[in-house]
Amino acid sequence: MHSDLPSPAQPLRIGTRGSPLALAQAHETRDRLATAFGLPPTVFAIVVIKTTGDDRAMIAADRPLKEIGNKGLFTKEIEEALLSGAIDIAVHSMKDMPVLQPEGLMLDCYLPREDVRDAFISPGFGGIADLPAGTVVGTSSLRRRAQLLHRRPDLQVVEFRGNLQTRLKKLEDGVAACSFLAMAGLNRMGLSGPHMTAIPPEEMLPAVAQGAIGIERREADARVAEMLAAIHDAPTDRRLAAERAFLATLDGSCETPIAGLAELDGDSLHLRGQILSPDGRRAFAGDRRGSVGDGAAMGRDLARTLLAEAGPDFFAWKAG
Numbered sequence: 001m002h003s004d005l006p007s008p009a010q011p012l013r014i015g016t017r018g019s020p021l022a023l024a025q026a027h028e029t030r031d032r033l034a035t036a037f038g039l040p041p042t043v044f045a046i047v048v049i050k051t052t053g054d055d056r057a058m059i060a061a062d063r064p065l066k067e068i069g070n071k072g073l074f075t076k077e078i079e080e081a082l083l084s085g086a087i088d089i090a091v092h093s094m095k096d097m098p099v100l101q102p103e104g105l106m107l108d109c110y111l112p113r114e115d116v117r118d119a120f121i122s123p124g125f126g127g128i129a130d131l132p133a134g135t136v137v138g139t140s141s142l143r144r145r146a147q148l149l150h151r152r153p154d155l156q157v158v159e160f161r162g163n164l165q166t167r168l169k170k171l172e173d174g175v176a177a178c179s180f181l182a183m184a185g186l187n188r189m190g191l192s193g194p195h196m197t198a199i200p201p202e203e204m205l206p207a208v209a210q211g212a213i214g215i216e217r218r219e220a221d222a223r224v225a226e227m228l229a230a231i232h233d234a235p236t237d238r239r240l241a242a243e244r245a246f247l248a249t250l251d252g253s254c255e256t257p258i259a260g261l262a263e264l265d266g267d268s269l270h271l272r273g274q275i276l277s278p279d280g281r282r283a284f285a286g287d288r289r290g291s292v293g294d295g296a297a298m299g300r301d302l303a304r305t306l307l308a309e310a311g312p313d314f315f316a317w318k319a320g
């Protein structure tokens with residue numbers, strides 16, 4: 001194995017998007033590999049790959065991502081680089097990953113999960129419950145929009161994108177009273193402040209796989225598979241098995257109003273799931289408790305139950 005380890009002459013190439021969060025995730029992956037194998041950072045090369053989703057010309061800042069089409073928006077070019085051999089591994093936010101990988105690629109290494117919760121960001125208010133009727137809130141997430149409108153149909157939701165700094169500026173300019181981001185991203189970038197509060201999952205159930213980083217590789221690359229096994233986090237794997245089975249059975253993607261969270265308590269797994277109509281008027285939620293090895297079955301079962309409760313017309317909007 002040791003002769004197979006990366007060297008300065010033949011570094012392990014880590015593919016990533018160029019956003020600050022993506023780079024932080026790629027550096028975390030590099031540092032965990034370096035520590036696990038006692039290697040210097042110089043045997044890793046971080047390769048930034050521009051994806052369709054990063055192309056500002058194509059994506060006007062005020063155009064909802066769901067209108068542009070999200071299938072592989074942030075992953076296609078990176079997966080092509082893996083398949084062509086231009087990079088050896090690719091680091092992804094699991095929240096943005098489809099449940100199935102392209103032929104020849106494998107996604108079975110997860111880093112320890114960060115905070116799964118959403119953050120409430122506002123210079124003026126402490127939480128959702130404090131918002132007066134009619135308040136304008138900013139988010140580009142279809143899930144957060146639906147969840148907010150479900151609880152608070154009196155709120156007005158406007159499209160809101162950009163990094164934390166951009167959002168804080170917009171909030172200070174009065175474009176909206178508050179916004180939302182994943183705690184995981186803020187923590188991984190070392191951002192915290194008086195304007196940010198974690199929202200309990202009971203109040204806003206997070207997206208499936210929120211806070212989890214996955215590392216993709218070529219299926220046939222045994223050397224890389226062996227290296228990744230050393231940094232793989234099994235508890236995160238068990239939780240994502242339940243959440244992603246739930247998502248797969250619902251046939252959803254990251255831009256459909258679906259929420260899911262699995263938590264471990266010793267050998268038992270607790271899975272919560274929710275589906276909503278985009279306007280938030282209809283919502284179906286449920287949970288399952290079982291043993292840690294049964295996550296995928298629990299996820300499928302919960303999804304089928306919610307689909308049956310929602311009825312055949314519930315997902316009809318997806319076709320239109």
Ligand SMILES: NCc1[nH]cc(CCC(=O)O)c1CC(=O)O
Nearest residue numbers: 093095181182184185210211212
């Ligand atoms: N869809 C964008 C995206 N993908 C992953 C994260 C945050 C990090 C994570 O959940 O792991 C974000 C931004 C956000 O929701 O604030």
